[in-house]
Amino acid sequence: MAQAITRASTPPPVRSAPRLRLPWPLSIYQTAVGKKWVMGLTGMALLGFILVHMTGNLHLYEGPVEVHEYAETLRNLGTEIVPRTWLLWALRVGLIIAFVLHIHSAYSLSQMSLAADQRYRGGRNYIAASFASRTMRWTGPIIGLYLFYHLADLTWGWFNPDFVRGDPYHNVSESLSSVPVAVLYIVANVALAVHIFHGAWSMFQSLGVNSPRYNHLRRYLAATLAGAILVGNLSFPVFVQAGVIDDGGRSFVEELRRHGAAEEDH
Amino acid sequence: MSAEINLTLKVWRQPGPSAEGSFSTYEAGGISTDASFLEMLDIVNERLIESGEDPIVFESDCREGVCGTCGLMINGRAHGPQKGTATCQLHMRSFSDGDHITIEPWRATSFPVLRDLAVDRRAMDAIVAAGGYISVNTGAAPDANLTPVPKEAADTAFDAAACIGCGACVAACPNSAAQLFAAAKVQHLNLLPQGQPQRWARTEAMVETMEAFFGSCTNHGECEEACPKEIPIDFIAWTNRDYIKAKVKNRKLAD
Amino acid sequence: MPGSLDARIPAGPLAAKWTDHKFSMRLVSPNNKRRFDVIVVGSGLAGASAAASLGELGYRVKVLTYHDSPRRAHSIAAQGGINAAKNYQNDGDSVFRLFYDTIKGGDYRSREANVYRLAEVSADIIDQATAQGVPFAREYGGLLDNRSFGGAQVSRTFYARGQTGQQLLLGAYSALMRQVAAGTVELHTRSEMLELVTHDGRAVGVVTRDLITGEIVPHSAHAVVLATGGYGNVYFLSTNAKMCNVTAAWRAHRKGALFANPCYTQIHPTCIPASDDFQSKLTLMSESLRNDGRIWVPLAPDDGRAPHEIPDDGRDYFLERKYPAFGNLVPRDVASRNAKGVVDEGRGVGPRRNGVYLDFADAMTRDGETLIRAKYGNLFDMYERITGEDPYRVPMRIYPATHYTMGGLWVDYELMSNVPGLFVLGEANFSDHGANRLGASALMQGLADGYFILPYTIGNYLSDFLGDPALATSEPVFAGAEQAVADEVSRWLSIGGTRSVDYYHRELGKLVWDYIGMARNQTGLEKALSEIPALRDEYHRNVRVLGSADTLNQSLEKAGRVADLFELAELMARDALAREESCGGHFREEHQTAEGEARRDDENFAHVAAWEWNGADGPQTRHREELAFENVELTQRSYK
Incomplete structure (x- = not known):
């Protein structure tokens, strides 16, 4: 067979065209560059959430009352227009969708790259690829698993015997006062920061945000974001362990509720 | 300036596209640091032919860094250690006496190996x-x-x-x-x-x-x-x- | 007695020949074009541009290249630029001036009509390439920039940094790939042409060997186009790519195509000298370096001092001394011969005493290092990468090397060889550069042939065969050619000698360089005619080609190519011996002026020598094509 360049005579494609062509604009998601866009956009949304979440959590340093008020503010978001907690739930649903898409695009892009790649028997000698960029496929699942634990622990209260629904200050201080939980928290947040260090930079490239005059700032921005989130998030277990965040095992919300119930008894 | 160095090469040998490949080790002695990397392989091949062994298949053409025919994975780096330099322009002064050099073909599923270090692009x-x-x-x-x-x-x-x-x-x-x-x-x-x-x-x-x-x-x-x-x-x-x-x-x- | 060859040059005034001829040639109508098969061998500037243009016209084209991709062809390595008579600089250029400079530069050994046509279509090439997206250098106003090149007195050279050949080839390659995608061109990579198939005296196809599988494949067509480059690798060390060879052209020669002016080879003065015996090729440094660098050697032979230790009165700026008017900017051949002269006197520099200095110290004192870096930074970096020496501190060492071959298969005005149906384009033909090619003209010729000449002239040939299908590959002539290839392959594999193909190639190169290099003389050429065949016989007895025929086997590929170079080398010597004059790149020591300049003999040698193959056992027959000069006056060059 002569070596003609036709579609038939190149090596077989590693990725065949999708069997079902989705309608526009969903069809964009069927391409790798499209998936990278989705990954970048959802990454940006998740990063925004993480940043707000971490900033909001700084209320822990003000005390249980302020944390409770902050939580109430979130629940009351948009009550001028929609019933209480609706907007919060809308945001949660949005986050869940972003999270699912982020994971799905990552998974299918990884599959594509694994199919395209062949291992070097002598190994590679990386120059530009950083620890962060090479471990995205590890830090991602670590964060995902941790997120599940995080929700189960602090939202659903599966693992915490002293769990009080609706009292973040109490739950956080109870949960993180356990050394293994604090260690788990720290490990996961280091993974998160590493993930963000590459992801926040990578996002610009994937979304095509590139202007040679400002390009050098993208690395700084990614490092700053990762650093801020790391410092903020790691401060919580550290300060819980140090006893700075501590309600002495007495839930402010529980007392509030008991107080409220007692008043109703009158 | 010019000196002679002795190297140990670990080269990927694969008889054909569907054959199994493996590394073979060759001693490359008395290589001038003025030689290019491909000239070093030319010398190794001359010696292989003299001893009745099939020479190592690698591709090159212009040998001035512009045709894009050459390309080897050298110690885990595409085109070797020198930045902005194609394999043909890499010279042996980038290496030291006693170095072990691992040479592999480009690897990707869509770059199937044709023979030894030559791939289909x-x-x-x-x-x-x-x-x-x-x-x-x-x-x-x-x-x-x-x-x-x-x-x-x-x-x-x-x-x-x-x-x-x-x-x-x-x-x-x-x-x-x-x-x-x-x-x-x-x-x-x-x-x-x-x-x-x-x-x-x-x-x-x-x-x-x-x-x-x-x-x-x-x-x-x-x-x-x-x-x-x-x-x-x-x-x-x-x-x-x-x-x-x-x-x-x-x-x-x-x- | 061989008669004079007829190049079928149209009658009429020079400026009207091509226009008139385009009208008088027969056409193939659009719906008939798809009934013609054309094979294009080679995918460089000439081959890719021809194949793309023929595909666009609707012919069924098959491109055969031994590369893994058409984009690898050696046109890609041309650095300097491409000439065109655009007169964008308002400095008095014109078609006639480009024609005149090319004829004169070729030392009056090329055809007026061909060269005029080349100058005429040169402007269209720039338009075509620009429209394809070739990123030529531009000025701040957004218009194209030009520079003066190779001693031309007008700025007519278009360039793309130091990668003009690369960018033009990528343009032609993109046009070719568009036709591949459109289905008009079938592209066969890693297919090496090893036989031309002729039937009733016409070219009807070729036989290739698949370099991966070893399969021997017949290809049939109404016409065969060879665009397979030059034969500079006969010297082993040249600026040509490693794979460049004469095989396609030579196999056509063996089937009856005349080989013209093989002794016209061009030496480029500014290459990096060989550093050792293992040197595999030589790298060219742009000629523009001579604008600021001063060339010198020590006055005393075997002066062992480092360059900076040699005071000015110990240096010989030999070009400035001998040619006060042009100094370091004398033409390529003059600069080259003088460098050889001082090296032969034992005044060469470098560890192997095989170079001359090209010194930028004065330029850096005058203009500052920053300006020199801006002008030549890339070249200096390349030099340092190859030699390990920093040219900002130590003078560069340069020496001439073979760069281009003006000779090639003989073609008529329509670029058809004497074998009907066999067209030859680009460096593979002999047509436009005479005895010496001007800088920035090779790219021009390759693209002129492929884009703007062959697409017209091939129709004139094909129109005779309307309705005739291409000869079936089941015909006996194909079987015979396939058998010849199979026999050749098994012959190489069965010799079982002791030395590698490269060894013999290197030894051949030394002979050719010594006897048919920059300067030739009768004694040397006669020696070449006895030593080359002796070495060739040894080659055929003692070469060692290992491995098998059915895999990628680079020794096997090279074996046939080197065998052809042996035969070509002999013909070069014979041609050089027969041409009792000095002209352009052909310098016969017996024929020089008192000042050591080339002396032409227009009386007896204003002709093309075209050699006819007479079988492997006897020498070729020399035919002549007389050259008539009606529009230029023959003058002797002088650069004093």
């Missing part, structure tokens, strides 16, 4: 055939100075056009993505006024052909480091942007 031509051209029949061109091109645009397009199509970007990429090659080809034309009429069709077709053969970019930046022409990954970002625009525009044009 036709998938790259397929990307160009998908749209890496401006459709102008011979004779139909207007006067060359009819369309002024801002010098900055011309220079940036040139930076992309410098691509020699060696495949080092794919070889160096942990995802075996061909984004830098494809982006260089796309942007060379997309940045020029002459390339505008087909800009969106070209971008969509070339990117999707690339995706059929190669992995997905995760922005490691290894390609930029491996590229013998030091083509920046900025072109990848611009192509990503053009691609989404293309998906929008092509839909409108199709309506």
Whole structure:
């Protein structure tokens, strides 16, 4: 067979065209560059959430009352227009969708790259690829698993015997006062920061945000974001362990509720 | 200046496309540091032929860093340790006496090994055939100075056009993505006024052909480091942007 | 007695010949074009541009290249630029001036009509390439920039940094790939042409060997186009790519195509000298370096001092001394011969005493290092990468090397060889550069042939065969050619000698360089005619080609190519011996002026020598094509 360049005579494609062509604009998601866009956009949304979440959590340093008020503010978001907690739930649903898409695009892009790649028997000698960029496929699942634990622990209260629904200050201080939980928290947040260090930079490239005059700032921005989130998030277990965040095992919300119930008894 | 060094080579030998391959070790003694890397392999091959062994198959042609035929994975780096240098321009003064050098072919599923260190890179031509051209029949061109091109645009397009199509970007990429090659080809034309009429069709077709053969970019930046022409990954970002625009525009044009 | 060859040059005034001829040639109508098969061998500037243009016209084209991709062809390595009579700089250029400079530069050994046509279509090439997106250098106003090149007195050279050949080839390659995608061109890579198939005296196809599988494949067509480059690798060390060879052209020669002016080879003065015996090729440094660098050697032979230790009165700036008017900017051949002269006197520099200095110290004192870096930074970096020496501190060392071959298969005005149906384009033919090629003209010729000449002239030939299908590959002539290839392959594999193909190639190169190099004389050429055949016989007895025929086997590929170079080398010597004059790149020491300049003999040698193959056992027959000069006056060059 002569070596003609036709579609038939190149090596077989590693990725065949999708069997079902989705309608526009969903069809964009069927391409790798499209998936990278989705990954970048959802990454940006998740990063925004993480940043707000971490900033909001700084209320822990003000005390249980302020944390409770902050939580109430979130629940009351948009009550001028929609019933209480609706907007919060809308945001949660949005986050869940972003999270699912982020994971799905990552998974299918990884599959594509694994199919395209062949291992070097002598190994590679990386120059530009950083620890962060090479471990995205590890830090991602670590964060995902941790997120599940995080929700189960602090939202659903599966693992915490002293769990009080609706009292973040109490739950956080109870949960993180356990050394293994604090260690788990720290490990996961280091993974998160590493993930963000590459992801926040990578996002610009994937979304095509590139202007040679400002390009050098993208690395700084990614490092700053990762650093801020790391410092903020790691401060919580550290300060819980140090006893700075501590309600002495007495839930402010529980007392509030008991107080409220007692008043109703009158 | 010039000195002689002794090396131990671990070279990938594979008799044919479907055969199993493995490393063979060769002692390469008395190599002048003035020799190029490929001349070092020439010497090893001469010795192999003298001893009745099949010489190592590796590809090269111009040996001045512009044809893109050569390309070896040297100690885990595409084109070896010197930045901005194709294998043929790498000289043995980059190595020291007693060094062990591991030499492998480019590896990617769409770069199947043909024999030893030679691979099939036709998938790259397929990307160009998908749209890496401006459709102008011979004779139909207007006067060359009819369309002024801002010098900055011309220079940036040139930076992309410098691509020699060696495949080092794919070889160096942990995802075996061909984004830098494809982006260089796309942007060379997309940045020029002459390339505008087909800009969106070209971008969509070339990117999707690339995706059929190669992995997905995760922005490691290894390609930029491996590229013998030091083509920046900025072109990848611009192509990503053009691609989404293309998906929008092509839909409108199709309506 | 061989008669004079007829180049079928159209009658009429020079400026009207091509226009008139285009009208008088027969056409093939659009719907009939798809009934013609054309094979294009080679995918460089000439081959790719021809194949793309023929594909656009609607012919069924098959491109055969031994490369893994058409984009690898050696046109890609041309650095300097491409000439065109655009007169964008308003400095008095014109078609006639480009024609005149090319004829004169070729030392009056090329055809007026061909060269005029080349100058005429040169402007269209720039338009075509620009429209394809070739990023030529531009000025701040956005218009194209030009520079003066190779001693031309006008700025007519278009360039793309130091990569003009690369960018033009990528343009032609993109046009070719567009036709591949459109289905008009079928592209066969890693397919090496090893036989031309002729039937009733016409070219009807070729036989290739698939370099991966070893499969021997017949290809049939109504016409065969060879665009397979030059034969500079006969010297082993040259600036040509490693794979460049004469095989396609030579196999056609063996089937009856005349080989013209093989002794016209061009030496480029500014290459990096060989550093050792293992040197595999030589790298060219742009000629523009001579604009600022001063060339010198020590006055005393075997002066062992480092360059900076040699005071000015110990240096010989030999070009400035001998040619005060042109100094370091004398033409390529003059600069080259003088460098050889001082090296032969034992005044060469470098560890192997095989170079001359090209010194930028004065330029850096005058203009500052920054300006020199801006002008030549890339070249200096390349030099340092190859030699390990920093040219900002230590003078560069340069020496001439073979760069281009003006000789090639003989073609008529329509670029058809004497074998009907066999067209030859680009460096593979002999047509436009005479005895010496001007800088920045090779790219021009390759693209002129492929884009703007062959697409017209091939129709004039094909129109005779309308309705005739291409000869079936089941015909006996194909079987015979396939058998010849199979026999050749098994012969190489069965010799079982002791030395590698490269060894013999290197030894051949030394002989050719010594006897048929920059300066030739009768004694040397006669020696070449006895030593080359002796070495060739040894080669055929003692070469060692290992491995098998059915895999990628690079020794096997090279074996046939080197065998052809042996035969070519002999013909070069014979041609050089027969041409009792000095002209352009052919310098016969017996024929020089008192000042050591080349002396032409227009009385007896204003002709093309075209050699006819007479079988492997006897020498070729020399035919002549007389050259008539009606529009230029023959003058002797002087650069004093």
